[in-house]
Amino acid sequence: MPFSVFVSDDHCFSSEIFDSEMACLHDHSCEDHDCSADWSLYKHIDISKVTALNEAVPGSVKSVFKAWEQRLSSSEEHLESNEGDPELLVFIPFTSDVKIKSISIVGGADGTSPSKMRAFINRDGIDFSDAESMQAIQEWDLAENLQGVLEYQTRYSKFQSVANITLHFPENFGGDTTQIQYIGLKGEATQLKRDVVATIVYELMPNPSDHKARAEGGGGLSHVE
Amino acid sequence: MVLEATMICIDNSEWMRNGDYSPSRFKAQADAVNLICGAKTQSNPENTVGVLTMAGKGLRVLVTPTSDLSKILACMHGLEIGGDMNLAAGIQVAQLALKHRQNKKQQQRIIVFSGSPIKHEKKLLEMIGKKLKKNSVALDIVNFGEEDDGKTEKLEALLTAVNNNDTSHIVHVPAGPSAISDVLISTPIFTGDGEGGSGFAAAAAAAAAGGLSGFEFGVDPNLDPELALALRVSMEEERARQEAAAKKAADEAAKQEKVEGQPSGSQDAAMTENVNTATSEADNKANDLMDDENALLQQALAMSMDDPASSHEVRDTDMSDSVADDPELALALQLSVQDSTKDVSGQSDMSKLLADQSFVSSILSSLPGVDPNDQSVKDLLASMQSQSESQQKEEEKEPKEEEKK
Numbered sequence: 200m201p202f203s204v205f206v207s208d209d210h211c212f213s214s215e216i217f218d219s220e221m222a223c224l225h226d227h228s229c230e231d232h233d234c235s236a237d238w239s240l241y242k243h244i245d246i247s248k249v250t251a252l253n254e255a256v257p258g259s260v261k262s263v264f265k266a267w268e269q270r271l272s273s274s275e276e277h278l279e280s281n282e283g284d285p286e287l288l289v290f291i292p293f294t295s296d297v298k299i300k301s302i303s304i305v306g307g308a309d310g311t312s313p314s315k316m317r318a319f320i321n322r323d324g325i326d327f328s329d330a331e332s333m334q335a336i337q338e339w340d341l342a343e344n345l346q347g348v349l350e351y352q353t354r355y356s357k358f359q360s361v362a363n364i365t366l367h368f369p370e371n372f373g374g375d376t377t378q379i380q381y382i383g384l385k386g387e388a389t390q391l392k393r394d395v396v397a398t399i400v401y402e403l404m405p406n407p408s409d410h411k412a413r414a415e416g417g418g419g420l421s422h423v424e
Numbered sequence: 425m426v427l428e429a430t431m432i433c434i435d436n437s438e439w440m441r442n443g444d445y446s447p448s449r450f451k452a453q454a455d456a457v458n459l460i461c462g463a464k465t466q467s468n469p470e471n472t473v474g475v476l477t478m479a480g481k482g483l484r485v486l487v488t489p490t491s492d493l494s495k496i497l498a499c500m501h502g503l504e505i506g507g508d509m510n511l512a513a514g515i516q517v518a519q520l521a522l523k524h525r526q527n528k529k530q531q532q533r534i535i536v537f538s539g540s541p542i543k544h545e546k547k548l549l550e551m552i553g554k555k556l557k558k559n560s561v562a563l564d565i566v567n568f569g570e571e572d573d574g575k576t577e578k579l580e581a582l583l584t585a586v587n588n589n590d591t592s593h594i595v596h597v598p599a600g601p602s603a604i605s606d607v608l609i610s611t612p613i614f615t616g617d618g619e620g621g622s623g624f625a626a627a628a629a630a631a632a633a634g635g636l637s638g639f640e641f642g643v644d645p646n647l648d649p650e651l652a653l654a655l656r657v658s659m660e661e662e663r664a665r666q667e668a669a670a671k672k673a674a675d676e677a678a679k680q681e682k683v684e685g686q687p688s689g690s691q692d693a694a695m696t697e698n699v700n701t702a703t704s705e706a707d708n709k710a711n712d713l714m715d716d717e718n719a720l721l722q723q724a725l726a727m728s729m730d731d732p733a734s735s736h737e738v739r740d741t742d743m744s745d746s747v748a749d750d751p752e753l754a755l756a757l758q759l760s761v762q763d764s765t766k767d768v769s770g771q772s773d774m775s776k777l778l779a780d781q782s783f784v785s786s787i788l789s790s791l792p793g794v795d796p797n798d799q800s801v802k803d804l805l806a807s808m809q810s811q812s813e814s815q816q817k818e819e820e821k822e823p824k825e826e827e828k829k
Binding site for chain 1: 469470523528554557558559560588589
């Protein structure tokens with residue numbers, strides 16, 4: 200099926216450069232407030248619970264989630280994989296269910312940008328062997344996107360209620376390590392929260408005064424006075 | 425309180441029959457495992473621990489990660505020794521067991537006990553280490569038993585491959601009197617990374633340290649605080665008493681040396697001896713007198729601690745009861761005590777007097793049958809100084825003999 204190169208302000212069409220997946224190019228001068236408002240899904244990420252596997256510096260994955268304007272600022276740390284191993288696995292939980300429209304990745308220079316991306320939805324505890332054997336919900340071939348102008352669209356119907364997303368980057372463009380400077384998510388957040396037992400309090404002995412759940416009067420039983 | 429799932433890999437190969445760790449390598453290892461399990465489950469109620477054996481009939485997972493300590497301890501029971509350890513397979517199976525843990529929020533950790541020689545290549549171990557690091561699994565290695573050349577090197581290489589930000593550790597336990605568990609208690613394997621460690625770990629460490637190095641008096645204050653306190657107090661009392669006695673002697677020595685030379689020094693030595701004997705006598709007295717003399721005893725002790733010079737009075741006090749029915753004896757004693765007291769205080773004066781030739785000669789002339797110009801008398805004078813010292817001793821001996829009666 201022939202694809203035509205057709206880029207406009209309003210919406211993007213698939214281009215022949217990027218074969219099967221849909222990618223989009225911003226040709227309009229990106230007014231900051233416009234674009235940054237779109238890429239605001241990072242506010243709904245539960246940053247403290249973001250983890251990555253095979254990262255060289257533990258905890259550095261948290262630095263790649265920032266505002267659109269700061270996507271190119273390389274002064275802060277970025278996510279880098281271990282020496283000689285380009286695979287990366289990033290687990291992103293959200294504070295509420297979100298709908299993801301598209302994803303943008305800014306990689307590193309000299310072949311350290313990831314070349315493939317695979318996504319898994321609502322599965323936690325995925326490690327590399329799981330990622331390799333499981334069928335991803337969607338896969339993309341990435342291009343080197345140092346300016347951060349490329350975005351990769353999702354099959355929106357499958358990304359409707361996302362509590363967490365896992366991104367697997369199996370390969371890069373030949374570099375020794377894989378570097379990621381920025382991961383941007385575009386979409387909208389619903390206000391639905393999944394039930395999670397956040398804090399557990401352990402009791403040695405039951406203390407009824409701590410458990411004033413029922414109303415004082417009646418104690419839950421119905422009385423016929 | 426890190427939330428962790430731990431797999432412990434036990435070496436139950438034939439090499440564990442050796443007795444260079446008491447009672448046997450295997451038993452020492454089992455103790456260490458029990459201790460670690462207890463510490464892990466105590467530090468966080470949601471921690472899970474699992475156990476697998478690397479040798480025996482084959483690699484076997486005895487218990488999958490569980491928080492039930494009794495299950496773990498039960499499965500440690502009745503383990504058989506035999507076969508050869510397979511370290512690589514053991515670590516990989518442990519990793520698999522951790523992968524399928526129920527609570528994915530737990531950090532993964534493997535603890536390996538390596539007692540037999542390692543037949544794998546260093547490269548293979550490094551690859552395994554890298555895989556563990558990639559999946560963020562921490563690894564603790566307990567190196568004991570066989571000291572194969574290359575074994576330590578291989579294990580160190582494995583550790584460097586796995587180690588990510590100091591979450592993995594290696595401990596070498598040499599053969600000797602200290603058990604594996606005792607050595608482990610002070611390591612990060614037991615106390616947890618960087619935190620203070622659980623209460624269990626801290627208490628165990630304190631107890632072990634007490635047993636090993638020996639608390640003062642060999643009694644753990646945690647176990648028996650009253651006994652430890654009593655021992656400490658009595659030790660301090662004795663020390664204070666001795667210090668006071670020594671100080672007094674030193675003071676006396678200083679005082680005497682200003683006035684007189686060597687002789688006074690010797691006199692003071694006698695004095696010190698006297699004081700010491702008096703002190704110890706007072707002690708003996710104290711011991712002899714039973715509970716009904718308690719008040720007296722307290723007084724005696726207090727006095728002996730404060731002022732050894734006044735030990736004479738102490739003696740006097742102690743003896744007063746025993747010789748109450750013998751007035752003559754009492755009188756004699758009192759006189760001698762007074763004399764000696766006088767001697768003490770008037771020591772310097774007496775020495776001065778003795779030194780004064782004219783005074784001495786006047787005294788001598790007043791004595792019947794003594795010619796002051798006689799040579800023997802002069803010799804006597806010269807030895808007068810030493811005489812007074814022996815006089816002193818005699819006086820002290822007298823009351824002592826009387827006491828014994």
